Amino acid sequence: MKGYAGKITRVNLTSGQVLEEPLEEPFARKYLGGNGFAARGLIDTVPPGADPLGPDNAFIVCAGPLTGTLAHGSGRAGIVTRSPLTGFFMDSYFGGEFGARLKQSGRDMIVVTGRSPEPVVLFCDGDQVRILSAGKLWGKTTRRTQDLLREELGPGLSTVCCGPAGEAQVPLACCIGGRRAAGRGGTGAVMGSKNLKAICVRGFGDIRVADMKGLLRFYRETKGRFLGLENLVKLGTPFLVDMINKAGGLGTRNWQEETWEGAELIRAERILQDHFVRNWGCFACNLGGCTRVVRTTQRPGVLTEGPEYETLFALGSNCGVNDLNAIIEADRLCDDYGIDTISFGGSVGFAMECFEKGLLTEKDTGGLEFRFGNAETLVRCVRLVAEREGFGDFLARGVRAMAAEIGGEALKFACHIKGLEPPGHSARALKCMGVGYAVSPRGGSHHDSRPAPEYQMDLAQRRSTEGKAAMAYDTATWSAVGDCLIVCRFCEPVYGGVLTQTHADLVNLTVGWDMTLEELTEVGCRVHTLERFFNCREGLRRRHETLPYRFMHEEIPSGTSKGFRTSPGELDRMLDEYYELRGWDPDGVPTRETLDRFGLSDLDLEALKVG
């Protein structure tokens, strides 16, 4: 079996025990890699009801069969765990080169359980696995941590770590690998809860593939398919600010509006003109790199990688902040402290609306003025959240927990789905995204069902719910496979925006199988169902699959998508359709037949009865 590294490493930090087992071919073919391996691993490892921040939760790092090869956009790795923010399944991916180095060290997946009595670093150095003291790294930023590790352990190191926010178990904390973030769902807090400061990998091994000649031909023939994405290379994801604002779906001031008068000031062309330093690309990015290193205009100025579209939305339009210097600085601070910019911006935006409506006062905020557009507050809050200092401790809990405590009117504008603050894709202006958020295993994430197809539609098509559940179904199956292979979403032009034979061909050339599109589609459905089962075991039912009150009851007040909302009735119909397509019962639980059909007969439906 080619393509894979061929080994899974299990580490229990409570006992210090390390187990390494070979990757078996039937398992690999059934679950494919990345997300699939980890979803199965999580279900088999984490007991139902385990505290996400307790020793029983697992922290999984994984790669896919294409990782480490030249396959377009395959330089990513995944982190999978039970989220402290949602309480449900969470998978979050990050670019850079960690995934390739993990594979070169000889591993497809590392499963960490338990809790170390003291701060440690897990070091997978070729065949060796060592648990090292992290005493002097504790409290350090993600960047300093990686610098110190490189000094100490030498060259060839690839690291993923948490920052001070993760150490403080802030549910908005992310993991940082290199300069890239596995942002969503509080993965950094899980690291912190295990007293695990970092995972380092080093390896110089080969990635062998089944048909090298065939693959090289494939790369050559498909390289040209990136033509048409010049904007993405030139401007990066920030080009979406303008596009989505014009479509009337740019969440503004905690989603009170979806068109923003300030968009002009933070659009991609301005970043290029005033802040651009250089382009940067992930390992094996055949697109030519969509990321930019930028700098604030003061000198010497603050450098950061990004800010990506989602950050420009979350820290920009969602907080009404139109000052690019402040956004760049806050983005860098979020990376250094290890905080998810989307959830952070969602939380600050929510607090700002509470403040403006008198539900929070300066007494609550420790004198900070939480008005929309206040860039200084935004920047100052990053450290406060990371260190849980003063009002930061309240912000650090995320929108759902803050709203529950404030209560009343605040619950109506608490924008989260299953506890996860949504990114900058509208659940009102895009109906597929609406139902997609509702059914997403992660909650408010645009990486299960996808927003991309709807941006191409005219207003009438966008307003309609017709076919949107099916679109949510197709794109979620596609993204499930994409996360098993762990390929970048921007490779849609090469592989297709839904599953295609190209995906299967690539797997076959790499691994040496004879997978059909049908078999690959089945893998996607199987993995999505696994995630579903995990969530159902934690009590997830239809009643949780809802949208924020604002998205269902308040119409978008202005702009291109004026009058749009996704009403409870529309959502209900789309949920019915979606569940039926998936083979789940009306309460959203997979049926016995569905589990059997996808080869998941061993999953015990009885275990779900308590939910």
Place this chain on the structure above:
Amino acid sequence: MRYISFDPDRCVGCQACQLVCSAVWQGVFNPFKARLRVEQKDWYGVFEVSVCRQHRDAPCAEACPTGALYADEKRGLVAFDRKKCDGCGLCVEACPEKAIFTHGDEPWIFKCHLCGGGKIQQCVEACPRQALAVEEDMV
């Protein structure tokens, strides 16, 4: 002599050059078995390349005690004869470009040979940013 030139302003560090080099010449994906290296020294800094400059008066050939490395005027490059290499590593030390590499799996060295001196250089072809090119040295 011809050599691979590098434009740091174009490189984004994707390592496609190293991947395709190891794929074509070693039959595996392994950037550490490539005949060139692209590395970033600083966090937000530029990338730098280490690749053979194909010097006619090659210091590596001078250092080589077995004659495994030599200036090949006909193909216009510094050639490497694997059969003569005894893996002593003196060339690695001698190279001013730090462009001769070793790997624990192999007894010999990895050095750019312009894909045999032919028309197509794989790394140049593979680079999505045209950061690599072949240039001719008239000296």
